[in-house]
Amino acid sequence: AQSVTQLDSQVPVFEEAPVELRCNYSSSVSVYLFWYVQYPNQGLQLLLKYLSGSTLVESINGFEAEFNKSQTSFHLRKPSVHISDTAEYFCAVINPPGGSQGNLIFGKGTKLSVKP
Amino acid sequence: GAGVSQSPSNKVTEKGKDVELRCDPISGHTALYWYRQRLGQGLEFLIYFQGNSAPDKSGLPSDRFSAERTGESVSTLTIQRTQQEDSAVYLCASSLRGFSTDTQYFGPGTRLTVL
Numbered sequence: 001a002q003s004v005t006q007l008d009s010q011v012p013v014f015e016e017a018p019v020e021l022r023c024n025y026s027s028s029v030s031v032y033l034f035w036y037v038q039y040p041n042q043g044l045q046l047l048l049k050y051l052s053g054s055t056l057v058e059s060i061n062g063f064e065a066e067f068n069k070s071q072t073s074f075h076l077r078k079p080s081v082h083i084s085d086t087a088e089y090f091c092a093v094i095n096p097p098g099g100s101q102g103n104l105i106f107g108k109g110t111k112l113s114v115k116p
Numbered sequence: 117g118a119g120v121s122q123s124p125s126n127k128v129t130e131k132g133k134d135v136e137l138r139c140d141p142i143s144g145h146t147a148l149y150w151y152r153q154r155l156g157q158g159l160e161f162l163i164y165f166q167g168n169s170a171p172d173k174s175g176l177p178s179d180r181f182s183a184e185r186t187g188e189s190v191s192t193l194t195i196q197r198t199q200q201e202d203s204a205v206y207l208c209a210s211s212l213r214g215f216s217t218d219t220q221y222f223g224p225g226t227r228l229t230v231l
Binding site: 032036092094101104109 | 175223
């Protein structure tokens with residue numbers, strides 16, 4: 001069965017520092033990978049996704065994630081965070097793997113807390 | 117345009133009571149999903165509707181849980197004889213065609229508390 005592991009439940013950082021939120025998945029076939037973000041008191045929003053092609057994908061607010069097939073990882077990075085990036089971040093894969101339709105399997109989430 | 121809406125936003129009920137949670141997907145979206153977010157446990161898939169196909173109920177945790185969808189519009193998730201472990205935020209999402217590559221758009225959720 002597929003699974004998604006987010007190793008860090010909480011990541012505190014200072015404003016303007018770089019950050020990496022780690023995500024590892026288990027799958028024996030090709031996958032589609034997603035990062036969703038949940039800002040305080042708001043619903044889940046898609047941040048970015050990897051479907052195929054370039055292994056580096058970017059969001060409009062400066063986050064990027066790199067698909068690494070050999071390490072089965074899809075870590076999320078930002079070189080300089082803002083207070084407004086404080087949120088919970090969820091990594092997800094589509095189930096079944098390689099399927100044309102399906103539901104999302106989520107990791108348990110990482111709470112990013114940006115301090116001034 | 118309007119996003120996914122859910123009602124009620126909060127529901128407090130007593131153990132053993134039945135509850136109904138409602139989801140209005142984005143207009144024109146053929147696929148609708150229900151997920152559950154229990155404290156400290158991340159999101160769990162419950163059920164998936166795609167057009168007129170039979171729903172994928174593989175994530176429903178017990179036969180106390182059921183869901184219906186009218187055509188390609190409103191969906192209702194029903195929990196019978198609620199238990200304390202049913203306390204969670206129930207999230208609904210919709211996508212345009214239900215393809216794996218489509219973005220799923222989430223509603224704000226219904227927070228269910230079972231006393």
